[in-house]
Amino acid sequence: MESEIYNGYSVWGHAILQQEDILQPERYAASGTITVGGKLIEASGILGYFDTGEEAQLAGRDWARAWVDAHG
Structure with a gap:
């Protein structure tokens, strides 16, 4: 999870490991979050x-x- 400050907001990018089968290659689901002062x-x-x-x-x-x- 990485964040940066953008126009006064903390913006976060998330990578969520998705591996349904051990024989399948790893994939990552993406999501984002915006916070200000620790508030979602x-x-x-x-x-x-x-x-x-x-x-x-x-x-x-x-x-x-x-x-x-x-x-x-």
Whole structure:
């Protein structure tokens, strides 16, 4: 989970490991969260599935920045 400050909001990107079968390659579900002063402002559902945790976290932060741009 990685965060950054964006226009006064803390925006978080999450990578949630998805492995249904041990023989399948690992995949990561992406989600995003927006907080201010430790208070939850908004959270996404699953945004998509990615091959790496970094890609998933980036997708979550991208979603959060777009939410701030639209609502902040």
